[in-house]
Amino acid sequence: MKAVERQVGVALFDRTSRKVALTPVGRNYVSAACATPDPGTLRVGYFGSAGGRFL
Numbered sequence: 001m002k003a004v005e006r007q008v009g010v011a012l013f014d015r016t017s018r019k020v021a022l023t024p025v026g027r028n029y030v031s032a033a034c035a036t037p038d039p040g041t042l043r044v045g046y047f048g049s050a051g052g053r054f055l
Helices: 002-008 024-034 048-054
Strands: 013-015 020-022
Touching: 020 024
Parallel strands: none
Antiparallel strands: 013 020
16 A cells, blocks of 8 residues: 555555554545546455554
8 A cells, every 4th residue: 555655645544553544635545546437446455464564
C-alpha cells in the first residue's frame, strides 16, 4: 500500500501502532476506484507479523 501512496503522492492511510484507517483522501480514492466502469476487485490483506513493516 505504501507503493500506491508513493505513486499517487499522498497518504491514503493513517497508521498507528494499534490500527490503520483510511484518510479522507484515501476514502475519496477508494470511492473513485469503485466508481469506474470496471472497478475489478480491491483486496487488502494483513499479516500481523509483517504488517508493521509494509503498511
